[in-house]
Amino acid sequence: VVMGQSALLNLAGWQVAALTHDRSTRFLHYAPLSFDVSYQEIFPTLASGGTVVAREPADRRDFPALVRRVAEAGVTHLFLPAAALRPFARTAADLDVRLPALRHLCVSGEQLVVDDDVRGLFSRLDGCELVNLYGPTETNAATAHVLAGEPETWPAHVPIGRPLPGVAAYVLDRNGRLAPPGVPGELYLGGACLADGYLNDPVRTAAGFVPDRFGPDPDARVYRTGDYVIRDEQGVLVYLGRVDT
Known part of the structure; x- marks a missing residue:
């Protein structure tokens, strides 16, 4: 798929504004460079003067290491595949790790399901938003739905939301x-x-x-x-x- 510069700039512009990127942003680089999500982790962060935090270790399925990395590095923005959200939430609870800096946790890739593990994670996060992004490779992220407020009120099956600007x-x-x-x-x-x-x-x-x-x-x-x-x-x-x- 050939993705032009204008489409990527439109996505970056939305993300900087909607996910409140600024010089305090610390976005974890979790996705492989071959995956289009890595663009969203790197370029909007650098464009707003923020910091891209390297992922450790190399194994992306090591959730205890991932949770500790997010906590110790003061990560403010995190992008996970929807399938990884529940293991991440469960691991954070099992380790009793607090993530006080986390402001936006974005997911994409498949239908987002909110269960008790996910609700438990966000009930322990102060003001962190869960952002469900949708878009095939041919468009990258094209719609978004933000969950905020009391996690107990969130639907189990999360909508893909409204189209991004443009x-x-x-x-x-x-x-x-x-x-x-x-x-x-x-x-x-x-x-x-x-x-x-x-x-x-x-x-x-x-x-x-x-x-x-x-x-x-x-x-x-x-x-x-x-x-x-x-x-x-x-x-x-x-x-x-x-x-x-």
Whole structure:
């Protein structure tokens, strides 16, 4: 996937503002450099004058070491795969480790489920927000939903949220028409988040990136995510599954 500079700058601009990046930011570099999330860990942090904290040890599945690293390094921002959130929360509880500096814990990669372990972790964190980010590789992060306040009130299955600034999100029914709120359909993404396409593969690019029939720009494209979603009355997107399953 070829991701242009403008899409990455749009994402970085949103992140610096929404996740309150500044010179006090200490973002743990957890993701491999080959994974697109590493961009979100490194560049917005450096652009705002913050510090990228190296991960130790090399094994990303060593949760006791990871929890201690976050605590001892004063990490303020952490990005985890959704599947790693529960083991991280359980390990922090088992070790009775406090994470007083942590302000934003972001997750992505699959459906975010909030259980008692996750609620327990955030009940011990003072003012830390849980940020659920959604987006395929072809768009990077395109929507976000923030959970704050009392963890006991958080839903078990977390929505994928609203589009980031500059991002267009359409829910289309099986006839290719815009689905009204409450009616499920396939999610199409466009606007500032969109990749240029697949490297040296114009056929696949044309199949995945199709004309935007609903926006003002006749040359604009949208990406067919293949994800089945519903938009509620407040405009929040809820992930339901894959269209082909």
